[in-house]
Amino acid sequence: MASVDEVPPGQSKVVPIGRWGVGVYNVNGRFYAIANYCPHEGGPLCAGRTHGQTVKDDSVPGGAVEIRDGEFIYCPWHQWGFELATGTTAIKPEWSIRTYPVRVEDGKIIVTA
Template structure:
């Protein structure tokens, strides 16, 4: 490679990554969600019974914050007195009007022609992610990161450390 080719290779604009590291698997336990910003969009990432799902945080009905709503299962009935929970179908409900959208397909329960936007999400190994980040193919979602705060106080020339979680700040 000539010096001019090397300069043009380093001067070339880097492609924006389309994949983002959201969290370690154990940072989003089953039943929890995390709403992140990736590529200029807000996205809800859900752990439902150990499987991960992601949706654009925008309700297609009236553009509400879809991912701030509840996660519910389908309820089925063949008639009065016969009610059963269908755990294989899970919906995200918009907090504005309770419209329900399937977490896998994005299809609306109320209007099957209307769809929320599900996004691909998966679990990948640390070594593969590190290599992809070095190549510029994957980016990280910025914090907020939480540090564990431990209150410390001074009592009669003794430093006393408390291992109980801080409540409303540290004491001095």
């Protein structure tokens, strides 16, 4: 799979598992794994960028802030956003992405499919 050193905090790595591959993400020391496939139109989801979630906050200029930095992946084709931990999307919840259990043993990231 991959070693912990290969995926430092804030980084990711796509590994060749299955038809499209699996993206492994390190968000502040916690690892997540998702299918590299966007259910919207089949885009390479893991080629997108990770961001936080934008929420309304009338107390700041512009009226919005970003929370949960790095916990969401956005498809590079149409910017559909998915939560890395659960695979859910606010756009069309029935089109959530597949996530995989991840554990770390002896410095190795192990994804269970």
